[in-house]
Amino acid sequence: MTSFVKDLMRLRRGAWEMVATILIALGVFMLMQPFALWLYTYSFIVTLVGTVMFIIVSHFPE
Amino acid sequence: MSERTIDTVAAATPEKVARKIRGLSDRAIAWLFVGPTIFLLLAINIFPLIWTIQLSFTNYKANRVGREVKNIGLRNYERILTDSDIWLNMQATAHFLFWTIFFQVLIGFTLAWLINKKFKGNDLWTTVIVLPMMLSPAVVGNFWKFLYQPQIGLFNYIVSFFTGAEPSSFEMLGQVNLAPWSIVIVDTWMWTPFVMLICLAGLRSIPDYIYEAAEIDRASKLRQFFTITIPMVLPFLMLAVLFRGIENFKMFDLVVQLTGGGPGSTTELTSINLKREAFEKWRTGYASAYAIILFVTVFGLASIYVKALNKVKER
Numbered sequence: 001m002t003s004f005v006k007d008l009m010r011l012r013r014g015a016w017e018m019v020a021t022i023l024i025a026l027g028v029f030m031l032m033q034p035f036a037l038w039l040y041t042y043s044f045i046v047t048l049v050g051t052v053m054f055i056i057v058s059h060f061p062e
Numbered sequence: 063m064s065e066r067t068i069d070t071v072a073a074a075t076p077e078k079v080a081r082k083i084r085g086l087s088d089r090a091i092a093w094l095f096v097g098p099t100i101f102l103l104l105a106i107n108i109f110p111l112i113w114t115i116q117l118s119f120t121n122y123k124a125n126r127v128g129r130e131v132k133n134i135g136l137r138n139y140e141r142i143l144t145d146s147d148i149w150l151n152m153q154a155t156a157h158f159l160f161w162t163i164f165f166q167v168l169i170g171f172t173l174a175w176l177i178n179k180k181f182k183g184n185d186l187w188t189t190v191i192v193l194p195m196m197l198s199p200a201v202v203g204n205f206w207k208f209l210y211q212p213q214i215g216l217f218n219y220i221v222s223f224f225t226g227a228e229p230s231s232f233e234m235l236g237q238v239n240l241a242p243w244s245i246v247i248v249d250t251w252m253w254t255p256f257v258m259l260i261c262l263a264g265l266r267s268i269p270d271y272i273y274e275a276a277e278i279d280r281a282s283k284l285r286q287f288f289t290i291t292i293p294m295v296l297p298f299l300m301l302a303v304l305f306r307g308i309e310n311f312k313m314f315d316l317v318v319q320l321t322g323g324g325p326g327s328t329t330e331l332t333s334i335n336l337k338r339e340a341f342e343k344w345r346t347g348y349a350s351a352y353a354i355i356l357f358v359t360v361f362g363l364a365s366i367y368v369k370a371l372n373k374v375k376e377r
Contacts, residue, residue, distance in 0.1 A: 020365075024363065024366060027359070027362065032156030033156070034156070037144070040152065041144055047358055047362050050362055051361055055365070
């Protein structure tokens with residue numbers, strides 16, 4: 001866990017890609033879940049942030 | 063010829079003649095080959111994408127060419143993301159996605175595991191299992207429509223044989239509670255072989271010596287399955303799940319042929335709904351925003367897919 005946080009602080013690709021992946025997965029879940037309309041409303045912005053983040057952080061050093 | 067003479071001749075040759083003799087540079091040849099592809103990519107993918115993004119902020123209607131186009135900001139996105147009917151379409155898509163992937167992985171992995179055992183007729187069975195995947199979705203949709211017929215359909219008779227229910231007492235494509243399952247069954251039938259092939263590649267990539275070492279350590283077959291087979295096939299399985307997820311998120315042809323989105327809108331997946339908004343209601347700006355939302359979702363999933371693919375490659 002601490003190495004993950006360290007990698008985040010040092011702008012390492014793996015850790016940030018993990019965060020972006022979680023955001024994308026969360027966004028897709030929010031888009032399709034049957035529980036709350038407000039989750040659906042905010043799903044697009046979460047997916048968009050995750051996707052843009054993924055594109056940016058894939059250029060970070062390993 | 064000495065190097066000095068070559069240099070002298072080269073210096074004396076007029077530039078026009080020299081160019082003719084030299085021909086095209088490597089860089090020019092590379093551009094010549096790549097150029098048409100880049101042009102097509104820009105014309106067919108990038109330009110429509112940028113145009114769609116631009117249209118998504120307007121009230122443009124493609125069937126009213128002379129009408130003034132107003133910029134309405136994020137209103138299309140706001141309307142889509144607060145529309146409970148579209149939310150229901152998303153849920154129908156989620157139902158379809160979840161269950162197709164669940165059954166395809168379960169059956170696909172089991173089939174791959176069985177096919178991986180060496181037995182007589184192994185190749186023949188692999189070919190037979192792979193056949194549905196090679197058919198056109200339109201053809202599959204049409205003949206499953208016949209199979210689902212309550213009066214003459216084979217499917218109802220098979221269900222009746224096992225359950226004792228009257229064949230004409232239920233209608234797979236016409237009943238609200240059964241229609242979502244009817245499209246799940248057909249997609250599973252068609253695309254399980256694909257998952258099976260990916261799992262088979264994963265199973266065949268496991269070296270025999272790992273199992274032999276496990277045998278020497280007296281690991282049981284069950285233990286070998288859970289500590290060797292599953293972890294080694296997992297990246298391949300993940301790849302199959304992501305690939306099918308992306309494909310089924312865009313599912314259109316098969317479902318249109320089978321149910322047309324009905325009964326009501328129980329099987330109206332997002333892609334069918336999008337087509338209706340764009341080409342039946344002609345709300346082009348609204349449909350563009352809808353398409354962008356779906357595009358970002360698929361693009362996000364595709365990014366994860368590429369990452370998983372690279373991990374598999376690293377193995």
